[in-house]
Amino acid sequence: MTAVAQSEPLRITVRAAAKINLCLGVGPARDDGFHALDTVYQAVSLYDDVTVAEASQWSLVVESVGGVDVAGVPTDETNLAIRAGKLLAEHHGLSGATAEIRIAKGIPVAGGMAGGSADAAAALVALDRLWDLGTPDQELLALAARLGSDVPFALIGGTARGSGRGEIVDPVEDLASWWWVVVPHGIGLSTPEVFRRFDEFGTGPTRPKILSESLLAALATGEPLTLAKAVANDLEPPAFDLRPDLADTAEALAKADALTTLLSGSGPTMLGLAENQQHAHLIRERMMESGYAAWVATGPVAGCHLVEIA
Numbered sequence: 001m002t003a004v005a006q007s008e009p010l011r012i013t014v015r016a017a018a019k020i021n022l023c024l025g026v027g028p029a030r031d032d033g034f035h036a037l038d039t040v041y042q043a044v045s046l047y048d049d050v051t052v053a054e055a056s057q058w059s060l061v062v063e064s065v066g067g068v069d070v071a072g073v074p075t076d077e078t079n080l081a082i083r084a085g086k087l088l089a090e091h092h093g094l095s096g097a098t099a100e101i102r103i104a105k106g107i108p109v110a111g112g113m114a115g116g117s118a119d120a121a122a123a124l125v126a127l128d129r130l131w132d133l134g135t136p137d138q139e140l141l142a143l144a145a146r147l148g149s150d151v152p153f154a155l156i157g158g159t160a161r162g163s164g165r166g167e168i169v170d171p172v173e174d175l176a177s178w179w180w181v182v183v184p185h186g187i188g189l190s191t192p193e194v195f196r197r198f199d200e201f202g203t204g205p206t207r208p209k210i211l212s213e214s215l216l217a218a219l220a221t222g223e224p225l226t227l228a229k230a231v232a233n234d235l236e237p238p239a240f241d242l243r244p245d246l247a248d249t250a251e252a253l254a255k256a257d258a259l260t261t262l263l264s265g266s267g268p269t270m271l272g273l274a275e276n277q278q279h280a281h282l283i284r285e286r287m288m289e290s291g292y293a294a295w296v297a298t299g300p301v302a303g304c305h306l307v308e309i310a
């Protein structure tokens, strides 16, 4: 008879998707320094997998999936996934609870696709399960909002309108499948810096609500050419000012036949909208021939979900 092996600690893996902003309307800075936003988020098929297990202290490792450059990801306690774990523990009065976290990263880093927020959301869901807490959804959403403006959306995924500073999320029916070509950039852009440059430009007459309303009307048609006319991002002028080369990426996407181009969140990742899956792959090939890294992603996809218990 063989001896029963000492069982490995329980490991729970939760998958979280990247987000893009189909439109991002930015209002003036509020008293707390954040900007009022009216945005439509969409979760797209680039993923981080976050695996957690019991451990006697916090630790975090990050590995790259599909060539994502993970050099800039902090692995100490400033990482948003550990901060999420500590916040969840504190919320339940478990001050000494710790865990090891492993992130398999397929979302571009500091690219405006909310990879760090995805990790925080996935860590909340995974640790809630690991510690058997059963935190109600509304409480998880409130904790997520404390971690960052787009962490609540990372929990719910799909397509949603975002308001407040982005943390108030209302799901939107979105029955089509949209196809995007994602062009990351080797050097990240700091979100606060882009918002600061936005302020320096002066907001002028604001139109955040109008952008979201026309976007939602376009989305309901299910027509890529109609959507192409409605996408808009108020952070494009400041981001392009900080990174003039982004205009070249947009031009290359347009030359490669994208229906339209769009900055993802605060950048620097650029998006090209395609007519369908085949068209997206064609645009990607053309971008790669021109020397750009490019991926195909579709949306909407699900928010945080459990993929493995081992």
Ligand code: C5P
Pocket (backbone or CB within 6 Å): 033, 034, 035, 036, 037, 147, 148, 149, 150, 164, 165, 166, 191, 192, 193, 195
């Ligand atoms: O909420 P989050 O931590 O993602 O925000 C990062 C930074 O982006 C903020 O510190 C702020 O400088 C800027 N920001 C903003 N207005 C928002 C969201 C973010 O000015 N609505």
